[in-house]
Amino acid sequence: MIRNFELQADGHRLEARWLGPGPADAPTLVFLHEGLGCLALWKDFPQRMVEATGCGALVYSRAGYGRSDAVTLPRPLTYMHHEAQAVLPAVLDAAGVQQAILVGHSDGGSIALINAGSVPDPRVQALILMAPHVFNEPICVAAIEQARAAYLEGGLRDGLARHHHNNVDNAFWGWNDAWLDPGFLDWNLEVFLPGVAIPTLLLQGGQDAYGTAAQIEAIEAQVAGPVESVWPDPCGHAAYRDQPETVIAASCGFLRRHGLLAVEADS
Structure with a gap:
């Protein structure tokens, strides 16, 4: 089943897509995109995850x-x-x-950690996180400064506009201005980590221009629940794009070990 629809949340209309089994028939993979991502930029990865796991998405x-x-910009x-x-x-x-x-990439991974660490919601049962951030790093600031130059002077804006349409400036400046704000240098989510009691799978590329192994090490050391880490190689910031087979295989094994792989896929 593939269904495109809209939902209302926090006073905004959001575009959405449902793939695979409905919520009554299997666990649901909830995809949380990166700071410049959106539904379209996941491309076929959610469908591949549905086919491999038997879950809905x-x-x-x-x-x-x-x-x-x-x-409204600027974002807080x-x-x-x-x-x-x-x-x-x-x-x-x-x-x-x-x-x-929750399947989170970059900003989406950070959002998943905050949610799991501070919102008492029994529906949320596991995390699959690619390149999550829990604090700011010089390497991240440098990469975001480079993205700003590429947006202003290169072809980044045109590339993003194909996916964000009329929201392209809203998406880019909402993300870029926040991360380059001097107040964001002290941004830190580690306070939420001890509250993360559910199983967590971490995937971090060794060639990630936006973060280092220190992010993963901090999460491993501080979450309360079981945690597994996978290091796809070679891999940059987007493991689902650079190493999709590795991400899918690791996710299936992780979900199987924690009883969350849908029966249909567990053959």
């Missing part, structure tokens, strides 16, 4: 991205906190999700 663009409603520096604590629970409510596995 909910993919959506946060407000300010893709074909969802725009947001706590925008990921708001997405995790207010918007994501409303999205799960609106879509009728009963058993959620």
Whole structure:
């Protein structure tokens, strides 16, 4: 089943897509995109995850991205906190999700950690996180400065516009201005990690221009629940794009070990 629809959450209309079994029939993979991502930029990866795991999938663009409603800029520096604590629970409510596995990339991984570490929601049962951030690093600031130059002077804006449409400036500046704000140098999510009691799978590329192994080490050391780490190689910031087979295989094994792989796929 593939169904495109819209849902309302936190006063915004969000574009969404459902793939595979419905929420009453299997756990749901909930895809949380990166700071410049959206529904379309996941491409065929959610469908491949559905086919491999037997789970359903909910993919959506946060407000300010893709074909969802725009947001007022500048974003507050706590925008990921708001997405995790207010918007994501409303999205799960609106879509009728009963058993959620949060699949987060970059900003989406950070949002998943905040949610799991601070929102008492029994629906959220596991995390699959690619290149999550829990604090700012010089390497990240440098990469985001390079992205700003590419947006202003190179072809990055045209490339993003194909996916974000009228939201392209909303998406880029909402992300870029927040991360390059001097106040964001001290941004840190480690306070949430001891509250993460559910199983967590971490995937980090060794050639990631936006973060180092220190992010993964901090999460491993501080979460309360079981944690596994996988290091796809070669791999940059987007493991689902650079090493999709590795991500899918690791996700299937992880979900199987924690009883969350749908029966149909567990053959």
